[in-house]
Amino acid sequence: MFQIKEVYTLTREYRDIAGAGGLKDVAQELSEALVRKGIKVTVFMPRYGFLDPEKLGFWQTGVSFSVDMDYAHEERREEISLWQGELNGVRIFLIEADRYAEKLGIYTYTEEEEKREPWKKKGTGHFDYFAMNILLQKTALCTAIYLEEKPEIIHCHDGHTACTPALAREIMGFRHYFPYSGFLITIHNAGLGYHQDVADLPFAKANTGLPWRVINDSLLNGSFNPFLCGSKYAVINTVSEQYAKELQETDLDAHTGWLGHALKERGIKLYGITNGITPEDFDPRKPEKLGLPAGFDPLKGDFAGKKVCRQELLRKIKERDLRVKAFGSPEDREGWPLLTAISRLTEQKGINILAQTLRMLYEQGEEFLTVILGTGTPEIEESLMAIARDFPDRMALLLGYDPKLANLIYAAGDFFVIPSNYEPCGLTDFMAQLMGNLPIVRHTGGLVKVKDGFNGFVYVEQKPEELAGAILRAFEVYRKDPARIKQMIKQAIEHIYENYTWDKVSEKYLELYRKALNLRPISKD
Structure with a gap:
């Protein structure tokens, strides 16, 4: 069998350097798992303006060159240079370029940038997002040639790097150098707004340098779509088996503008691999590492420290x-379960449904406490604030994000609610389970790994009444059969260790890498 010795990884995020969403964890954890298997891994990402590479332990390589970055009516080049570093055995190149150095956020403008230039509104996406992505992809391919390296696999994360397979197969010079490399594209979120598509086709043609036949063959809803562009030359997967099925076999694909069906019509199968987790990072037996006031051992049924965490959370509120803005101040009551949520407060995450459900349950006089952490759309934030104002001794809304506070909420809670409309994978259910906090989830996407009555509680139809029913079922077990709750927590943790560590999940990625090798124009076997 052909041996995979070297993998290039292209990403806009990497947890220990710069992160925004779940992609940061996958990029780093998968890379490190592959290194543990003896594979050489090289990561390429931008050197954003908020990064100090020397403080991160990077050094200047002395490698610099120009990259063709034409606009529709202007032939042009951009100068880049490379910083190099190593983290846990992974070689990482940070790409130094004016286009990246001026950015203070990974994907969006910051408050500081808006103060300098008012048109760069805080929270809006970078105007040159497409060129940022193309520069990253071309630089990675040029670096391989410069260093005379021929990686067996180039792994492209999300729409930001999904054009890479097309660039390598279609552009003169690249196509002669990379016939032995296979490509994998991983879709972390196929929702509208995550494709990195561009409607200006002459610009897409000029900036990528791809032939018009490729541009015209990569259109989805009139825009040039990087996922469609790269899919002809690569294996493509998403971050759970169920999400892959939903995109190609159900109407949930409407959330993507029918990307999954467009791939299916081209005969392209979307594979699914559920993301892994490193359980040691969320082990409540090591409270110092997590910033917890006390430790506990869910596998052994020892929850004394969990009660201390609950008391500390309610005291802080x-x-x-706190480092976040708080509304409401729940009072601890014996026998009242603590319902928790850590999420973007958006409709995609189903938090509008959660708000309706909480109001309904509290107005019915149900006895439980709630703590929610996150930020989101103003309307949903306001609806949750209103509940916290109306029931201040039962609910707290914490607006913002603080990782240590998040750990305390995971550790303090009895139940963790994830009512998503759609969910590519979901990792917060794992984090909660590892800290003895059972998830209550909607049966969708990656959340189907939660089995009702085994390692959490599940509802299907997206209605407040259905979510309320699942919550009340969980509370009933909590009150009447605490031994079963302890058993479910134990089963949940064992299930993660048996199926979802990164060393296990990386084996599935190696299978897709082998499939990618079979798509090469020249076989080396």
Whole structure:
């Protein structure tokens, strides 16, 4: 069998350097798992303006060159240079370029940038997002040639790097150098707004340098779509088996503008691999690492420290000993379960449904506490604030994000609610389970790994009444059969260790890498 010795990884995020979403964890954890298997891994990503590479332990390589970056009516080149570093055995190149150095956020403008230039509105996407992506992809391919390296696999994460297979197969010079490399594209979120598509076709043609036949063959809803562009030359997967099925076999694909069906019509199968987790990173037996006031051992049924975490969380909220804005101040009551959520407060995450459900349950007089952490759309934030105002001794809304506070909420909670409309994978259910906090989820996408009554509680139809039913079922077991709750927590943790560590999940990626090798124009076997 052909041996995979070297993998290039192209990403806009990497957890220990710069992160925004779940992609940062996958890029780093998968890379490190492959290194543990003896594979050489090289990561390429931008050197954003908020990064100090020397403080991160990077050094200047002395490698620099110009990259063709034409606009529709202007032939042009951009100068790049490379910083090099190593993290846990992974070689990482940070790409130095004016286009990246001026950015203070990974994907969007910051408050500081808006103050300098008012048109760069905080929270809006970078105007040159497409060129940022193309520069990253071309630089990675040019670097391989410059260093005379021929990686067996080039792994492209999300729409930001999904054109790479087409560039390598279609552009003169690249196509002669990379016939032995296979390509994998991983879709972390196929929702509208995540494709990195561009409607200006002459610009797409000029900036990528791809032939018009490729541009015209890569259109989805009138825009040039990087996923369609790269899919002809690569194996393509998403981050759970169920999400892959939903995109190609159900109407949930409407959330993507029918990307999954467009791929299916071209005869392209979308594979699914559920993301892994490193359980040691969320082990409540090591409270110092997580910033917890006390440790506990869910596998052994020892939850004394969990009660301490709950008391500390409620104290912090009451005394406003927080780095986030708080509304409400729940009072601890014996026998009342603590319902928790850590999420973007958006419709995609189903938080509008959660808000309706919480109001309904509290108005019915149900006895439980709620703590929610996150930020989101103003309307949903306001609806949750209103509940916290109306039931201040039962619910707290914490607006913002603080990783140590998040760990405390995971550790303090009895139940963790994830009512997503769609969910490519979901990792917060794992984090909660590892800290003895059972998930209550909607049966969709990657959340189908939660089995009702085994490692959490599940509802199907996206209605407040259905979510309320699942919550009340969980509360009933909590009150009447605490031994079963302890058993479910134990089963949940064992299920993660048996199926979802990155060393296990990386084996599935190696299978897709082998499929990618079979798509090469020249076989080396």
